[in-house]
Each structure stands twice: as C-alpha cells, then as structure tokens.
Amino acid sequence: MAIGVKVLKRPTRNVSYVRATLKGMAITFRKMLEPKVTMQYPEEKSAPEPERGAWTLSPRWRGTHRMLTDEQGRSKCVACGLCPQICPANCIKLVPGEDESGNRYPLIYEIDEFRCVFCGYCQEVCPEEAIHVGVHYENAEYSRERFVYDLERLSAQTHPVSTLWDPTDRKGE
C-alpha cells in the first residue's frame, strides 16, 4: 500500500464466515437470556454488605467532607490553618477564633464542594483528625449556594470517613 499502512495477515483460508456468523448469533442469543448486570440506581444503592445487584464503595473513597466532633459535641478543629494552606483547589475558608481559656476554634469553617477536587490532603494534613473526606457520593442540591458546607453541616454528616491510601499497606488489606 502506497502510504505504508500496516496490513495484518488474515488467515482467510482457515476462516469460515458462515460458521463465525452462526457462532456470533448463538452468543448474542445466549447472552440475551442471561441475568442482567445494570444496577437500578435509585432503588439499588451501594451497600456495605454486597447484596444482589448491589456493590460497595471502597473504604478509600474520597467523597463529601465530614467534620468530627468530640464528646461534648464541639468540633475537633483547632483552627491551625493547615487545611486551607494545603488545599490545591483553595476551597476551604477558615477564620480562626479564640475563647476565654485560650483555646483556638474556627469562627467560620466553610468548604465549597464545587471547587473541591477531593484529593483528601485536608484529611491527611489535619493534626487533630478533625476534617475528613467521607465514603459518600450523593450530594446533589437545587442551588449553587447549598454546595458551600458550613461547620454545622460538616459536623452533622454521619457517613463513614475515608481511610485514604496507606503507603505501608499498599493493597488495602
């Protein structure tokens, strides 16, 4: 061929078109009768225990954020400022405050879930294990404003938190 197209050698002598066609038809007919794999999403969702048709999210899944709280219900955050510092998408807004006994706490702590790239750096860098990314994906809203999660909303999330990737346990076993 003039333009140097590489033409693969086909075993035309050993190929039977008729047999190949019939075989293909048999395969498609057989597949038609086999069980289907489509998950019916709103009815069937990811479950911790795999059921029929269900599937599980990885424990390393990095989804909607969650702020952990201590026994008194206060957020664990000490407003150190590491997470807005490391955030590559610049989606965390933190205004630190200080109470009478000198404990720092966040006056304002907001995460814009639209800007977030879900890298999980905030969770990795947090010295107090306060902010986490969570094993959760259903965060649709009706307005753009609702995607900015404030401290109260972040603390109110109940989904499990991500384990992230552990370099010492590469396969997650």
Add this chain to the structure above:
Amino acid sequence: MSPELKGLILLSLIKLIVVFTITLIGVALLTLMERKVSAWMQYRRGPNRVGFAGLLQPAADGVKNILKEETLPGTANRGLFVLAPTLAFIPALTLGSIIPWASPLPVSVDDFGDALGRIWLIGGALRAAFHALFGQVSYHGLLSMAVADLPIGMLFVLAVGSTGVYGIALAGWSSNSKYSLLGGLRASAQMVSYEVAMALAVVPVLMLTGDVSFGSIIKAQQNGWWFIFPLFLAFHNFLVSGFAETNRLPFDLPEAESELIAGYHTEYSAMKFSMFFIAEYANMVTVSAMVVTLFLGGWDIPFIHWDETPGVWQTVATGGVMFLKTFFWLFFFMWVRWTLPRFRYDQLMALGWKVLMPIGLAYVMLIAIVIYLTENVFAVSSGVVKMALLLLVNVVLSWIVFMVLDRGLLITGTRQRAALPTTSRAA
C-alpha cells in the same frame, strides 16, 4: 352504486383504518423492542421507567418528537427537505395494505345499518343516520384480509417498494450537507443493486406458483410444501437483499452512524426525523411479512388443513399465526443487527453484483429447467414429489454456494486486495 359495491368500499375502509393503526402502533412498539433486545444482548435491561416494563416509552418518545424544534438548515432546499420524509413514509405504509394478514373472512350482511341498530341505546339513531347517509349497504362472500387483494401483488411490492429510496435520496440531496449527500447516494446505489437481487429471488417463487398474487402464492404453499424448502437459495437471497433494502445492519451504509453521523437524516429533527424512523420500521414489517408470505406459507398453519376452509375462527387463528411468524422475522432483523458488524462499501457492492445477482440468475435458469424436466419429461404430477426434487437440488446447490462463499474468495479482505496486483503478475 349497488349495495354490494358500497359494502366493499365500507369494509375496505374499515380494513384500511385497522391495518394503518396497527402498523403505526406496532412500529412504535418495535422501536421499544429494538432497544430492549439490544439491551438484553448487552447485559443491560433497556428502557423500563416509563410505564410497566417501559411499555409507554414509545408514547413518551412520540410526545418528545412532536414537541421538539423543527430545524431547517439555511442552505437546504426547503420544499424537497420537507417533502422527503413524506416520500419515504408513504410507500413504506402503502406496502402493508396488500399483504394478506389472515385467511379470508366469510361475510354475509344484508344491511350494515340494521347491524348498527343492534348497538345498545344509540343504535336506533345510528341506524337512521346510516340509512339516511348511505342507504342499503350489504356484503356477501369471502372478504380478503388484505386491505387491497391485488391480482398483481408481488409486482406491486417490487414497484412501490423501490420508490421508497426516492425519499431517502432526496433527503440526502436537499439537506445540502456532505454527510447527508453521501448517505443518500449510498442509499440509491444500494437500493438499485439489491432491487435486482431481490426481484431475481422472487422469480422462482412466481415460476413455481404460476401467478403473482399473494393469494395463489399462499395456496400453492398449502398444497405442497412451504417454499423455504424447495427454494432455499431463493429464500436466502431474498432475506439478504431484504436486509439491504431496509437499510438494516449489516447493510446500514446509508446511515452508518460511525462514518456519516446519521447519513441521510443528519439534518432532520423532531417529527421529520421520526417519519424516516417509522418508514424504516414499517419497511422491516413489510419485508418480514413478505418473507413469511413468499417462503413460509403466509398465514398457513402448518400440518393441519382446518385453516383452509373459511371461517371466523380460522381467520382469527391464522391471523395469530401470521403475527407470530412476522414477529419472529422482526426479531431476527434485530438479532442480526446487534450481532454483525457493518460491511465495507465495496464489499456491499461486490456482494450485490458479483454474488447475489449471478447466483440469482443461474438459480432462476436452473429452477426453470428442473420444473420443466419434472413436469414435461418425467411427467411428475404430484406436487410433493416435485417439491422433494427441488429440495434435493437446493441442498446440493446451497452446499456448493456456501462452500465457495465461505472461503472468502468472492468478498475479498484487505490483505487480498493489497496483494492482488503482485499475485496476478506472478501468475
């Protein structure tokens, strides 16, 4: 106008409305079936949200198509652009009207007005209105279950069927878009090529029947065997060219989504696009019904002779059998579509002109010789013996044809095409 003629016109109108409605609803359901079958073959479930098991999906599609914006390309030829879908649509639906969908129904009504009068409450008013408008309307005798029982049935199919390409070619040309034009050109070339093969595949059937009307074709099959056995090769050719005529995979070159976007209907939207779609599926129904009528006995119920005497129950039962047979071939169309890849264009043309047409021609001559020999030289009068002889010839012929085709010598692959000049020089 005599009462009998008025009765014929009235009954024909009723048949027309029934067939037209059933065809359109059936076509809508066929689009759903196509999506379901394709989904099942790919481990998916298919549309199942609108209505029970997605049965209302066609209605939702229809509403969507009517409400969508009708686009008109600025450089398109406006008149032809609007006319083209109609030209594709009309022949597709016309063909449905000449196929006998069931055995003839014996009708004996002295006055249709009196029959209307039996309806509860409003009957009296209906009878009076009917009599005032039409007078006496009666019908006696066998009523064919084709809308128009044409004595030239098969010729009509060949003639009207090929006008469908006119709409497609015009759609491609009037869109003023390169993809559409290519699609339209491909459609015309393909239709013209396979029209020949299709007509040649029908000729043996007509020779064996000695008539071109569907009624006598079905009768001939009831008396002997279904023509798929004595004329297997013709059946094969007819089926293959039927696929090509309806632009279905593996011959969907005019549409060829991956090459030509959507071919001739690239520029169409909303209901105009939908009409091409309906035309394609209506053509599928027609070709399926033709395969059944020509080669699988039409509405004939196999192995029993009860259905050959006219009667109401016979009409219902044969209608059901006809539906099942047609339905199988419709499923076959989809089955093939979701199994086989598309032909290359030169392969398509080679198959039409170098394979199907010579085979068809030779086959017509051979069958003519066999029929002549059995009838005149060996003087075989029994239909079954004649059919058995033809079956024997067909088994041998099919074996030879498929062995030759199977080696890939006639439809060449890329490798062979590239190597052809060198081999010929060496030889």
